[in-house]
Amino acid sequence: MKPTQPDSQGHFGDYGGMFVPETLMEPLNELTRIYKEARKDPEFKKELQYYLREYVGRPTPLYFAERMSAELGTKIYLKREDLCHTGAHKINNSMGQILLAKRMGKKRIIAETGAGQHGVATATVCAMFGMECVVYMGKVDMERQALNVFRMESLGAKVVPVTVGQQTLKEAVNEAMRDWVTHIRSTHYILGSALGSHPYPMMVRDFQSVIGTEARKQILKAEGRLPTAIVACVGGGSNSIGLFHPFIKDEGVRMIGVEAGGFGIEGGMHAARFAQDKIGILQGTKTYVLQDDDGQIALTHSISAGLDYAAVGPEHSLLRDLGRAEYSYVTDEQAVNGFDKLSQWEGILPALESSHAIAWMIENSAQFTESDLVIVNVSGRGDKDVMQLAEWKRKNQG
Numbered sequence: 001m002k003p004t005q006p007d008s009q010g011h012f013g014d015y016g017g018m019f020v021p022e023t024l025m026e027p028l029n030e031l032t033r034i035y036k037e038a039r040k041d042p043e044f045k046k047e048l049q050y051y052l053r054e055y056v057g058r059p060t061p062l063y064f065a066e067r068m069s070a071e072l073g074t075k076i077y078l079k080r081e082d083l084c085h086t087g088a089h090k091i092n093n094s095m096g097q098i099l100l101a102k103r104m105g106k107k108r109i110i111a112e113t114g115a116g117q118h119g120v121a122t123a124t125v126c127a128m129f130g131m132e133c134v135v136y137m138g139k140v141d142m143e144r145q146a147l148n149v150f151r152m153e154s155l156g157a158k159v160v161p162v163t164v165g166q167q168t169l170k171e172a173v174n175e176a177m178r179d180w181v182t183h184i185r186s187t188h189y190i191l192g193s194a195l196g197s198h199p200y201p202m203m204v205r206d207f208q209s210v211i212g213t214e215a216r217k218q219i220l221k222a223e224g225r226l227p228t229a230i231v232a233c234v235g236g237g238s239n240s241i242g243l244f245h246p247f248i249k250d251e252g253v254r255m256i257g258v259e260a261g262g263f264g265i266e267g268g269m270h271a272a273r274f275a276q277d278k279i280g281i282l283q284g285t286k287t288y289v290l291q292d293d294d295g296q297i298a299l300t301h302s303i304s305a306g307l308d309y310a311a312v313g314p315e316h317s318l319l320r321d322l323g324r325a326e327y328s329y330v331t332d333e334q335a336v337n338g339f340d341k342l343s344q345w346e347g348i349l350p351a352l353e354s355s356h357a358i359a360w361m362i363e364n365s366a367q368f369t370e371s372d373l374v375i376v377n378v379s380g381r382g383d384k385d386v387m388q389l390a391e392w393k394r395k396n397q398g
Contacts, residue, residue: 009198013317016287019286027180031188032199035203062079068345075223079214083381089377090192094125094190109190113135114305117306123155136172144388147384170282195285196284197283205315208238209241227375228373229256230375259327268298271301273288278290280311285313
């Protein structure tokens with residue numbers, strides 16, 4: 001199968017597109033043009049590679065998880081995105097986009113954030129390049145990610161609380177888009193995941209595919225063969241599509257995305273878009289969207305702020321329909337167990353987002369044998385989540 005590439009209007013098969021107000025078409029078309037030029041420009045690529053290496057700390061290790069492998073009965077490697085500067089994969093994309101903003105002459109940057117890691121990454125690159133930074137964040141997420149709010153403000157960003165709706169990631173995206181409409185000429189919107197209107201799903205995917213490109217080379221060097229499976233959590237889907245994309249043509253490699261099962265699928269309080277199986281349009285793109293019988297966007301829930309979103313990136317929707325990628329989910333309780341197990345087995349505290357991928361591996365280890373090879377993406381570190389985890393355990397475990 002050929003790698004999935006969008007058409008000129010950003011369609012991944014039936015998904016994607018540019019479902020935005022007319023006022024946003026001009027900056028989106030400008031961004032598409034500038035990005036196409038930049039991706040072919042050796043100087044742009046050289047500059048990006050320089051900062052990823054010297055500032056972000058790439059390549060990140062592919063670590064053989066010896067104790068986890070022994071416990072689960074299969075050979076498991078961890079892609080250590082938690083070791084990136086700022087503590088997650090998000091800076092790969094923020095670094096690429098800040099260089100595009102510089103190329104366009106934009107001096108003001110806006111962003112949305114859920115778990116806060118994209119906000120921190122964007123505030124970081126804005127500090128590097130001396131640009132104004134405004135980050136929109138749901139009030140609920142600000143409370144459960146207070147550490148990251150402090151980090152963003154320390155880096156010089158203005159963090160704007162969003163107090164409408166569920167006060168989480170979806171509402172933060174809405175407010176960022178409203179800001180962009182008002183300040184188009186001076187402002188670039190660094191969208192944090194592989195969703196929204198074209199060219200963002202393609203562009204963010206490309207900036208994050210450094211994860212999979214590195215992992216593919218590293219596993220071949222370490223083991224002399226490709227993995228049986230690669231596993232990553234899926235919110236909007238940037239860390240997972242970044243891992244998956246360089247493996248798409250390797251049809252013998254299972255690609256497994258793990259969504260947030262929240263309190264469980266039956267009660268409706270979750271963020272497992274593929275479990276509901278309904279297609280809709282949300283915030284610029286056509287994709288699988290959680291919605292009620294009237295087509296209204298459904299309430300979502302996840303212990304993880306970064307997975308608590310009603311839509312999924314359009315390329316994931318295509319990969320799912322093609323049967324090239326598999327999508328499952330784990331509950332909040334299983335994710336907490338994943339956090340505890342990896343912490344105690346390997347001395348690595350994963351982000352609650354990444355804990356979903358770890359938990360899937362624990363729950364499904366019987367699918368694999370001793371001769372199999374699995375790569376699990378540890379997309380971020382768990383420092384930001386420890387207070388929330390402590391509170392969850394106090395309420396749920398006494």
